[in-house]
Amino acid sequence: MSTSTRPLVIRFGRVGDTLLLQPLLRRLHARYGEPCTLLAAGRYAIDLYHDQPDVADVMALRAHHRPLLLSPEQWRVVCVLRRMRDVPVYVCEPQARALERIRLLLRLAGIPDSHCVFLDDVPPGEDGHWIEYLLRLADMTPPAFRDRFAQVTQTTSAVPTFHVGVADRAACSQWLVERGLAGHPLVLLQPANKRTIRRGGVREASDDDKSWPTENWVRVILAIRAQMPQARVLLCGSPAEHRYLETIRTTVARPGVDVIAKELPLPRLKALLAVAHSMISVDTGPAHIAAAMGCPLVVMFGAVSPKHWRPRAHHADAVRVLGGPPLSTRVDAIAPEAVIDAWLSLPSREREAALCGRDER
Numbered sequence: 001m002s003t004s005t006r007p008l009v010i011r012f013g014r015v016g017d018t019l020l021l022q023p024l025l026r027r028l029h030a031r032y033g034e035p036c037t038l039l040a041a042g043r044y045a046i047d048l049y050h051d052q053p054d055v056a057d058v059m060a061l062r063a064h065h066r067p068l069l070l071s072p073e074q075w076r077v078v079c080v081l082r083r084m085r086d087v088p089v090y091v092c093e094p095q096a097r098a099l100e101r102i103r104l105l106l107r108l109a110g111i112p113d114s115h116c117v118f119l120d121d122v123p124p125g126e127d128g129h130w131i132e133y134l135l136r137l138a139d140m141t142p143p144a145f146r147d148r149f150a151q152v153t154q155t156t157s158a159v160p161t162f163h164v165g166v167a168d169r170a171a172c173s174q175w176l177v178e179r180g181l182a183g184h185p186l187v188l189l190q191p192a193n194k195r196t197i198r199r200g201g202v203r204e205a206s207d208d209d210k211s212w213p214t215e216n217w218v219r220v221i222l223a224i225r226a227q228m229p230q231a232r233v234l235l236c237g238s239p240a241e242h243r244y245l246e247t248i249r250t251t252v253a254r255p256g257v258d259v260i261a262k263e264l265p266l267p268r269l270k271a272l273l274a275v276a277h278s279m280i281s282v283d284t285g286p287a288h289i290a291a292a293m294g295c296p297l298v299v300m301f302g303a304v305s306p307k308h309w310r311p312r313a314h315h316a317d318a319v320r321v322l323g324g325p326p327l328s329t330r331v332d333a334i335a336p337e338a339v340i341d342a343w344l345s346l347p348s349r350e351r352e353a354a355l356c357g358r359d360e361r
Helices: 015-019 020-032 044-049 070-083 096-108 130-138 143-149 166-178 215-227 241-254 266-273 285-292 336-344 349-356
Strands: 008-011 036-041 056-062 089-091 117-118 184-192 230-234 257-259 280-284 298-301 318-323
Touching: 008 298, 015 044, 015 285, 020 036, 020 143, 020 257, 036 117, 044 056, 070 096, 089 096, 096 166, 117 241, 130 166, 130 266, 184 215, 184 266, 184 298, 215 230, 215 241, 215 336, 230 241, 266 285, 280 285, 280 336, 298 336, 318 336
Parallel strands: 008 036, 008 089, 036 056, 089 117, 184 230, 184 280, 230 257, 280 298, 298 318
Antiparallel strands: none
16 A cells, blocks of 8 residues: 555535535545545646645546536546555535446445545534534545554644645735726625526526525625725626626616626635625625635525535634525525625724734744
8 A cells, every 4th residue: 555645635616615624634634644636527626735735736627517428527537546546535415416426436446335434424423514524524535544543643724724835825816906906995795696697698586595686785885885885895706697787787786886797717716705895695606705804794694514625714703694494495585774784794804914923833
């Protein structure tokens, strides 16, 4: 068996799913003494974990749903995995279709089941947070490694933590200058989620439990501008959501509101959230990034329970959660006044940074 015990972690999720792996990666790094290798889906995994101390390397599949015979990319991953047949493997995938593909890749690479633990091996908790579920997986040991690591336990933080590199900070600062945003408090809004846009346009609100009416976003923006006239309100999202966000901006019809969806690669979003005044978001990946970057946050939930998916910050006071079961199952049940009041109650960025400075890793 190889002397290297660098853990391999596999998850084919979206941005938020991939971000929530961070406490597990930290725990495994501490247990095995080596940073992890991450096999994920999507370029965002590379952008998210670049220069992060708990991850040594990221393999990102761009088209993991393609049939294996038609995917040179997946065969290349199999070749890499063949060189990792003697490391502990942690499969964090809950989706049956993706899990079937992962098991096939592992089998083709010759990685035995005795080197693996799977999320469905973990006994279900009592309505706990998803991160706690992942950490219970991190505390398990594949059978082939139990003689050396079964008794190795570590207590590490259950809050995702990310670092922004010097180059990304500098690039973001330059962008802020070029955009005329430098020196202004920045309030970020994330109105869309993965279901907002479908082929042909915006999904019907009745078919999206996280859809919040445009007029509600307008009322919130006007309240922010009235409270902080010097602030700039930035409407965030993916390039595909640009037109949808433009309808909000044009309805506001006030200066100081910008759509930046076409200018927001993940490294810039992380750097922006590291300096922003605050964020208001529906329940989606960027909300989790905001909490991880210490950005004071208001997040609105639809049908998914905050008990399982609440964004975690180093101080719970920095995150205000609205909606979600059992209170409601749709974001449009949340009144704009409730969002405005929650935003006004957020701690200042300076206070949050001072509190976080007292925390240990």
